[in-house]
Amino acid sequence: MQKQTIQSGQRYEGLDHLRGLLALTVMVYHYQGWLGWTDNLIFALQRPLTLLGLYSVSTFYCLSGAALFIVYHSRTVDLNFLREFAIKRSLRICPLFWATTTVSLALVGFAATQNDSYRVFLSYSLLFSWLDPTAYFTTGAWSIGNEWAFYTLFPFLLAAYKYRLSKYLLIIVALSVSSYYAFMVIDPTIAVDDQWSAYIDPLNQVLLFVGGIIIGSLIIKRSSSSASLPILLAASSLFVVISCLFDTPHCIHGFLRLTLAGVCLAWCYGAGTVQRRTGWMGHSLDWVGSLSYSVYLLHPVVFKVAGWFLRRLASFIPDFIWKSQVTAISIFFSAVIGTMIVAHFSYRILERPAMRFGQSLTKRMQNNAVGRQRL
Numbered sequence: 001m002q003k004q005t006i007q008s009g010q011r012y013e014g015l016d017h018l019r020g021l022l023a024l025t026v027m028v029y030h031y032q033g034w035l036g037w038t039d040n041l042i043f044a045l046q047r048p049l050t051l052l053g054l055y056s057v058s059t060f061y062c063l064s065g066a067a068l069f070i071v072y073h074s075r076t077v078d079l080n081f082l083r084e085f086a087i088k089r090s091l092r093i094c095p096l097f098w099a100t101t102t103v104s105l106a107l108v109g110f111a112a113t114q115n116d117s118y119r120v121f122l123s124y125s126l127l128f129s130w131l132d133p134t135a136y137f138t139t140g141a142w143s144i145g146n147e148w149a150f151y152t153l154f155p156f157l158l159a160a161y162k163y164r165l166s167k168y169l170l171i172i173v174a175l176s177v178s179s180y181y182a183f184m185v186i187d188p189t190i191a192v193d194d195q196w197s198a199y200i201d202p203l204n205q206v207l208l209f210v211g212g213i214i215i216g217s218l219i220i221k222r223s224s225s226s227a228s229l230p231i232l233l234a235a236s237s238l239f240v241v242i243s244c245l246f247d248t249p250h251c252i253h254g255f256l257r258l259t260l261a262g263v264c265l266a267w268c269y270g271a272g273t274v275q276r277r278t279g280w281m282g283h284s285l286d287w288v289g290s291l292s293y294s295v296y297l298l299h300p301v302v303f304k305v306a307g308w309f310l311r312r313l314a315s316f317i318p319d320f321i322w323k324s325q326v327t328a329i330s331i332f333f334s335a336v337i338g339t340m341i342v343a344h345f346s347y348r349i350l351e352r353p354a355m356r357f358g359q360s361l362t363k364r365m366q367n368n369a370v371g372r373q374r375l
Contacts, residue, residue: 018271020288029053065212091358178207235266294343
């Protein structure tokens with residue numbers, strides 16, 4: 001029994017490590033783009049990094065589906081489960097999301113949104129996840145809306161996955177919906193930004209979350225695999241080849257979209273079954289994994305603050321030939337270091353206490369329910 005518990009923890013940690021590394025990738029992708037470095041990167045780096053900026057987020061959905069299934073697969077979906085799940089997920093997502101949304105609104109000036117109160121309401125309530133996926137105010141917060149949408153579906157997906165017929169029906173429906181978006185809604189001749197609202201629709205991403213649930217069930221059956229590293233390498237190689245051969249709009253359309261969704265699932269499976277790293281590397285991955293959510297949400301805010309401060313500071317320095325480049329490099333490294341520091345304290349001061357409060361609250365509710373049954 002003790003051995004099984006340790007293996008389960010290892011599986012989950014591998015998923016968390018991958019999530020942390022992908023959050024760092026999204027941060028680097030955004031920072032180099034905002035600094036105007038994209039066109040200066042060599043082709044072999046530019047195209048994979050650009051595509052990874054999108055498909056890192058896609059992999060987040062696979063990881064969420066897998067992790068939630070691993071944690072809750074043995075649970076019965078009843079009122080107690082729904083209450084516990086809602087409390088824990090809300091306290092995991094909402095505190096930092098509300099904080100970053102408030103800071104983002106403050107940076108642009110609250111007066112700028114006084115005529116947009118409905119979008120503000122949708123954002124804070126997280127109802128934008130289904131009603132208007134574009135009603136967010138923090139860079140990258142659209143994916144949090146998708147995560148929340150999938151959380152609302154998860155109890156039903158978990159119940160359906162427990163029975164063979166409904167499980168296969170669920171897979172067919174998810175594949176059909178995502179195929180409809182991939183082939184019929186997304187246009188490969190239009191830039192991603194010009195069809196952003198269609199791309200970020202949770203129905204366009206639902207296959208990734210359902211696929212993650214399937215991967216979670218496979219990880220439970222095989223806690224470790226010698227094929228993990230070959231799978232990770234093969235999937236990564238395929239991703240690089242596709243990114244170099246096709247532009248981004250084509251990579252979110254048709255068969256390429258479904259192929260890259262498979263790559264995300266392969267990464268998830270490989271991370272979930274790879275042997276756990278120990279020593280300094282293991283501790284570093286643990287740390288990065290624990291900060292994944294805060295790094296993802298906070299890095300745009302830190303970049304704005306660092307950029308404003310360093311550009312103001314640079315204005316007092318005499319002009320010289322490399323001044324703009326030195327300023328950009330200073331902003332990049334200051335923002336990266338600042339993000340990791342702020343994320344660390346965000347996790348310790350805000351996120352972890354909120355999660356512990358959710359655990360204690362649900363445990364107290366369970367104890368009260370047991371006491372009432374005894375009476």
